[in-house]
Amino acid sequence: MNELDSRDWILKSINAALKGKKLYPPGHPAAIAPVKKAYDTLTESLKNKNNLMIGLVNEALLFEEDPIENGERLYQDIIHYMSEKNVDVIIFEKGFTEKELSGIVDILAGETKYHGQELQSELHSKGIVHITLKTVPIGKKNILEIYNGAVDVVKNVMAEVRMGKIPKGGPVNNIINEITESVLADQNAVLGLTMIKNYDNYLFNHSVNVSVTAISLGRAMNLEKDELHALGVGALLHDIGKTGVSEQIIRKPSGLSSEEWEKIKEHPLLGSNIIKRMEGMDETVGRLILEHHIKYDYSGYPDTNARLHPLSQIITICDAYDALTTLRVYQKPYNPADAIKIMASMSGRHFNPDTLKSFINMMGIFPIGSMVRLSTNEIGVVIKIHSENSDSPVVKVLYDKEGKYTGSPFEVDLAERKDVSIASAVNPAMTNIDIGAFFEKECAE
Ligand SMILES: [Fe+2]
Numbered sequence: 001m002n003e004l005d006s007r008d009w010i011l012k013s014i015n016a017a018l019k020g021k022k023l024y025p026p027g028h029p030a031a032i033a034p035v036k037k038a039y040d041t042l043t044e045s046l047k048n049k050n051n052l053m054i055g056l057v058n059e060a061l062l063f064e065e066d067p068i069e070n071g072e073r074l075y076q077d078i079i080h081y082m083s084e085k086n087v088d089v090i091i092f093e094k095g096f097t098e099k100e101l102s103g104i105v106d107i108l109a110g111e112t113k114y115h116g117q118e119l120q121s122e123l124h125s126k127g128i129v130h131i132t133l134k135t136v137p138i139g140k141k142n143i144l145e146i147y148n149g150a151v152d153v154v155k156n157v158m159a160e161v162r163m164g165k166i167p168k169g170g171p172v173n174n175i176i177n178e179i180t181e182s183v184l185a186d187q188n189a190v191l192g193l194t195m196i197k198n199y200d201n202y203l204f205n206h207s208v209n210v211s212v213t214a215i216s217l218g219r220a221m222n223l224e225k226d227e228l229h230a231l232g233v234g235a236l237l238h239d240i241g242k243t244g245v246s247e248q249i250i251r252k253p254s255g256l257s258s259e260e261w262e263k264i265k266e267h268p269l270l271g272s273n274i275i276k277r278m279e280g281m282d283e284t285v286g287r288l289i290l291e292h293h294i295k296y297d298y299s300g301y302p303d304t305n306a307r308l309h310p311l312s313q314i315i316t317i318c319d320a321y322d323a324l325t326t327l328r329v330y331q332k333p334y335n336p337a338d339a340i341k342i343m344a345s346m347s348g349r350h351f352n353p354d355t356l357k358s359f360i361n362m363m364g365i366f367p368i369g370s371m372v373r374l375s376t377n378e379i380g381v382v383i384k385i386h387s388e389n390s391d392s393p394v395v396k397v398l399y400d401k402e403g404k405y406t407g408s409p410f411e412v413d414l415a416e417r418k419d420v421s422i423a424s425a426v427n428p429a430m431t432n433i434d435i436g437a438f439f440e441k442e443c444a445e
Pocket residue numbers: 238239267292293
């Protein structure tokens with residue numbers, strides 16, 4: 001067989017094997033035959049080289065380095081399953097076995113979705129060592145898409161509740177998986193996006209921001225996977241009960257009548273009741289929503305004597321932080337660094353001291369999005385927190401020593417530059433920078 005023929009045979013039989021996996025039950029001859037054929041042709045080709053690669057670049061199929069003409073038409077299944085599983089390269093090494101190949105087919109064409117490192121663990125547990133699946137890391141652009149996707153999910157769920165429908169749990173669970181993955185891939189970029197505050201659609205961005213921050217904190221606190229998921233969902237939907245309170249009351253700047261205030265206080269219970277009727281929701285989620293306004297000292301609402309769920313305080317803390325750093329009808333936004341100070345002063349009263357400590361450890365005393373003046377008199381925005389050294393962040397300098405806007409912003413890593421430090425927080429209102437838009441742009445580039 002010449003090289004071109006064997007290339008076509010390899011792709012054709014892998015394509016057929018993936019298709020067969022979907023069409024036939026395991027062990028069916030029509031599912032086994034193409035795997036055998038692919039194994040034989042690949043092994044033959046590997047007689048005179050050590051490895052062989054199938055790649056996917058911008059939806060175009062590559063064999064070794066060569067683009068395959070009409071690949072999108074001839075080998076649809078390969079392209080479909082590689083992109084579905086976020087795989088951009090498959091490498092076959094000399095000595096791989098038929099069993100390994102069949103395992104790869106099962107993984108690629110199977111129902112299971114893998115997140116983060118799960119795909120690599122699956123390969124490992126199946127004993128697949130001679131075939132590599134390389135996945136595309138989540139880029140900043142995808143992170144922005146996921147953030148915006150999450151805003152849409154909240155918007156849809158709330159619209160459905162308002163129309164009297166019971167929303168489906170699927171989209172919520174999926175977006176929480178994606179947010180969790182983004183946090184694992186680049187926590188700093190995701191936390192930067194929580195600086196996007198939408199005055200008109202406050203509730204949607206607020207819900208996503210609380211969820212992103214809660215997942216980051218849950219991860220820093222080493223929660224189990226299931227707990228982290230329930231926490232993310234609970235945080236995303238914590239204010240879903242506000243759909244039962246009129247917009248007029250929610251947006252009222254001040255002076256709520258006691259009747260109106262009673263109405264607002266119903267939203268945690270309303271919310272947890274909505275969750276109970278949604279399919280696919282973990283029991284914990286409703287509980288977290290019910291408890292998100294109960295403070296550590298049991299002030300707040302609703303009144304209860306029951307012990308708080310240990311994860312409730314994570315949402316309470318992240319909720320308070322996002323609320324403080326957002327412009328509201330009744331409040332100017334606080335600089336993140338000031339919000340941290342205010343919250344620290346409420347430790348042991350509003351907030352569980354241990355949970356708050358983990359939160360401040362993670363955010364640093366100058367969290368992402370803080371506008372700061374450096375000891376050099378330059379002004380910039382905190383864009384990255386080192387998890388092991390959260391008080392020496394990376395600052396993007398936007399204004400020079402004279403206070404002039406610099407056309408070419410540059411980064412200063414305070415963990416490396418011992419000669420520079422943060423002198424003080426700066427009120428972002430003193431500058432022309434829209435911090436949310438700034439992080440959006442950082443991600444989009
Ligand atoms: Fe709330």
